[in-house]
Amino acid sequence: MEPLVIDAKGMHYTPLNKLIREAVASGVKEIVLNNVLGQRFIGNGVRGDAKITINGVPGGDLGMFMSGPECEIFGNAEHAPGNTMDYGSLIIHGSAGDAVAHSMRGGKVFVEGNIGYRGGIHMKEYDGKRPILVVGGTSHAFLGEYMAGGLILVFGIGQEPTIQDRGIGSGIHGGEIIIRGDVNEKLLGVGAKKVKFNEDDLERLTPVIKDFCERFGIDSSQFLDTNYSKIIPASSRPFAGKYTWE
Amino acid sequence: MSLGSVPLKYKISIDRDQCMKCMRCVDNCSYGVYRIENDKILIDSRKCTACHRCISMCPRDAINLQEKPVDYRSHPLWTAEAREDVINQARTGKIILSGMGNARDYPIIFDRLVLDACQVTNPSIDPLREPMELRTYLGKKPAKLEFTKNNGDIDLKTKLAPNLKLDTPIMIGHMSYGAISLNAQLSLAKAVAKTGTFMGTGEGGMHESIYPYQDHTIVQIASGRFGVDIDYLERGAAIEIKVGQGAKPGIGGHLPGEKVCADVSCTRMIPLGSDAISPAPHHDIYSIEDLAQLVRSLKEATEWKKPVFVKIAAVHNVAAIAAGIARSDADAVVIDGFKGGTGAAPKVFRDNVGIPIEAAIAAVDEKLNEQGIRNKVSLIASGGIRNSADITKSIALGADAVYIGTASLIALGCRVCGNCYRGLCPWGIATQKQELVDRIDPEVGSENVANLINAWTLEISELMGAAGLNSIESLRGNRERLRGYMLDQGLLDVLKIESVGA
Numbered sequence: 001m002e003p004l005v006i007d008a009k010g011m012h013y014t015p016l017n018k019l020i021r022e023a024v025a026s027g028v029k030e031i032v033l034n035n036v037l038g039q040r041f042i043g044n045g046v047r048g049d050a051k052i053t054i055n056g057v058p059g060g061d062l063g064m065f066m067s068g069p070e071c072e073i074f075g076n077a078e079h080a081p082g083n084t085m086d087y088g089s090l091i092i093h094g095s096a097g098d099a100v101a102h103s104m105r106g107g108k109v110f111v112e113g114n115i116g117y118r119g120g121i122h123m124k125e126y127d128g129k130r131p132i133l134v135v136g137g138t139s140h141a142f143l144g145e146y147m148a149g150g151l152i153l154v155f156g157i158g159q160e161p162t163i164q165d166r167g168i169g170s171g172i173h174g175g176e177i178i179i180r181g182d183v184n185e186k187l188l189g190v191g192a193k194k195v196k197f198n199e200d201d202l203e204r205l206t207p208v209i210k211d212f213c214e215r216f217g218i219d220s221s222q223f224l225d226t227n228y229s230k231i232i233p234a235s236s237r238p239f240a241g242k243y244t245w246e
Numbered sequence: 247m248s249l250g251s252v253p254l255k256y257k258i259s260i261d262r263d264q265c266m267k268c269m270r271c272v273d274n275c276s277y278g279v280y281r282i283e284n285d286k287i288l289i290d291s292r293k294c295t296a297c298h299r300c301i302s303m304c305p306r307d308a309i310n311l312q313e314k315p316v317d318y319r320s321h322p323l324w325t326a327e328a329r330e331d332v333i334n335q336a337r338t339g340k341i342i343l344s345g346m347g348n349a350r351d352y353p354i355i356f357d358r359l360v361l362d363a364c365q366v367t368n369p370s371i372d373p374l375r376e377p378m379e380l381r382t383y384l385g386k387k388p389a390k391l392e393f394t395k396n397n398g399d400i401d402l403k404t405k406l407a408p409n410l411k412l413d414t415p416i417m418i419g420h421m422s423y424g425a426i427s428l429n430a431q432l433s434l435a436k437a438v439a440k441t442g443t444f445m446g447t448g449e450g451g452m453h454e455s456i457y458p459y460q461d462h463t464i465v466q467i468a469s470g471r472f473g474v475d476i477d478y479l480e481r482g483a484a485i486e487i488k489v490g491q492g493a494k495p496g497i498g499g500h501l502p503g504e505k506v507c508a509d510v511s512c513t514r515m516i517p518l519g520s521d522a523i524s525p526a527p528h529h530d531i532y533s534i535e536d537l538a539q540l541v542r543s544l545k546e547a548t549e550w551k552k553p554v555f556v557k558i559a560a561v562h563n564v565a566a567i568a569a570g571i572a573r574s575d576a577d578a579v580v581i582d583g584f585k586g587g588t589g590a591a592p593k594v595f596r597d598n599v600g601i602p603i604e605a606a607i608a609a610v611d612e613k614l615n616e617q618g619i620r621n622k623v624s625l626i627a628s629g630g631i632r633n634s635a636d637i638t639k640s641i642a643l644g645a646d647a648v649y650i651g652t653a654s655l656i657a658l659g660c661r662v663c664g665n666c667y668r669g670l671c672p673w674g675i676a677t678q679k680q681e682l683v684d685r686i687d688p689e690v691g692s693e694n695v696a697n698l699i700n701a702w703t704l705e706i707s708e709l710m711g712a713a714g715l716n717s718i719e720s721l722r723g724n725r726e727r728l729r730g731y732m733l734d735q736g737l738l739d740v741l742k743i744e745s746v747g748a
Contacts, residue, residue, distance in 0.1 A: 105471075244340040
């Protein structure tokens with residue numbers, strides 16, 4: 001089937017999403033959006049297995065509540081791509097704004113460049129669903145805050161050290177944050193602890209590392225060692241000891 | 247231990263002449279007040295929460311409960327409560343956790359408002375023989391209507407926004423599965439389906455046994471995003487973004503891991519036994535523009551077919567905040583007053599933060615009218631609504647509809663003991679222990695809740711009839727029908743009502 005090509009120039013997000021929704025519902029497997037410039041909510045709540053190529057810069061909440069499709073973005077993304085995303089993937093050939101993968105519960109978000117504040121905040125996993133956020137560059141503060149499950153992996157390509165901002169994993173009570181190289185303990189948030197990244201971890205994460213590198217044409221062999229920091233919850237019940245009964 | 251113990255909160259005694267040792271008290275108390283030794287029922291009053299389960303189940307009325315059986319030296323400032331809180335925190339160094347609504351003795355504005363009735367100059371209406379219109383539509387109303395002529399017919403040209411249609415202005419507020427039991431939620435769901443109204447799911451997803459009643463639910467999306475996916479959003483008749491709660495404005499919520507059983511875990515989509523943490527803010531809403539973005543995102547995801555509500559706690563600046571929400575494409579603003587209930591809240595918040603719902607309704611209604619945007623949103627009031635008079639007064643102050651919470655739980659057995667956070671609710675409401683949950687039969691429970699809604703609906707129509715009104719529309723914001731009794735001028739000005747006699 002021919003891909004459906006949509007020129008999004010000057011188009012409001014609602015008719016644009018309507019076209020996408022109708023196309024996916026009618027069985028279109030490939031959609032190309034050209035001249036995207038700031039349209040919010042692309043792919044919002046869309047179910048199915050379509051591939052959506054986005055040429056340009058999509059607006060906020062890209063792929064929010066999305067369940068299934070893959071969006072490949074040739075450009076930067078705005079605020080909260082992958083917000084409360086259920087399943088599917090966002091492959092961003094660029095950087096993204098704040099709250100990337102906010103409350104994501106499944107699927108994957110790959111960002112080639114950097115992300116803003118609160119990346120992966122309150123990601124959570126359940127049953128077979130385990131969300132993955134991988135960042136090629138670096139992240140601003142509060143990465144993985146309130147994280148309840150899933151995986152965040154930050155490579156820090158072109159960065160030394162990988163992350164310099166504070167509040168990593170503050171309030172984390174599930175999941176893991178893996179950061180290339182060492183992480184200064186002072187940057188960890190309340191409730192987060194750093195543990196050794198070992199061979200078993202590497203084996204477990206190798207498919208994710210390879211998947212990310214393949215997507216962006218990066219040689220993965222340079223990342224296949226144990227030079228990572230692993231940040232996990234100090235407790236799965238961070239607030240358990242905070243209260244006394246009336 | 248140098249502090250010793252504090253006096254008993256409650257003292258239980260059994261009239262041994264009346265008692266027939268049926269052991270129902272022993273079986274029913276989930277707090278372990280009663281035990282049997284040598285064929286005698288022994289009492290540990292210190293464990294009592296005054297939930298009244300034993301008293302209500304005793305066939306001989308043999309049980310007596312006395313509150314504060316031990317006197318302190320009386321002191322107007324250093325009340326027993328003040329002293330005991332200090333002792334508790336000196337012992338533990340922790341935040342005091344409490345349940346149910348505000349327990350401070352603030353004046354109740356509702357009780358200082360009186361309603362009007364017709365005498366001589368305009369006739370009252372008898373609801374028995376005249377139709378009374380209580381049907382309420384929640385959502386945006388068009389500022390004007392445009393029509394087109396079509397071969398002698400007139401067609402409506404204006405596109406109407408989706409509205410919820412309620413047979414009565416009474417809805418049941420958001421209490422999540424997790425905070426309350428499945429049988430409690432199921433009872434509420436069946437009751438709203440029977441009475442033509444709606445209930446909130448709370449932030450906890452929707453259990454599949456609620457699916458048959460989904461057309462009568464408002465699904466909630468809060469900062470934890472628990473149980474939220476596209477299916478969930480599509481199930482609800484409306485979607486509500488919870489920003490704040492009257493019982494604990496400004497803070498999030500923690501469902502303790504003990505309450506996250508297999509079914510709750512599955513509905514919320516979180517691991518078994520893990521704490522469910524709802525952060526204080528939505529981390530994708532840091533401004534009024536971000537709120538508008540979330541409202542539109544929810545509408546976009548559900549193809550603009552469903553009304554989206556935004557719930558905030560009644561705080562000092564509530565009117566300006568509501569005016570901001572009204573400009574965000576939201577269809578209704580829910581205002582939750584500081585007397586609103588909760589399963590668990592820090593006591594210092596429950597008792598001290600926020601403002602009363604009566605003042606908040608009036609201030610919001612006034613502000614929206616002033617700015618000419620009252621039609622853009624409906625106004626739903628909640629937080630401490632106890633009876634049909636409170637509802638009637640709320641509507642006269644400017645609300646479109648109300649949410650009730652605690653009252654609907656009292657209809658299921660709750661006696662407002664305020665120990666919801668302990669997860670041992672003997673009435674089977676605020677618990678996930680199956681043997682306790684089984685104490686609620688959803689058929690019977692729903693009948694009781696539906697009775698309550700029907701009774702209040704009847705009373706509202708009687709009150710309206712007496713005031714010469716046959717439609718709820720004519721009551722809404724009709725402050726002329728209210729007078730303030732012993733309210734100060736400042737409050738009369740806020741409520742925009744006159745004093746009695748004026």
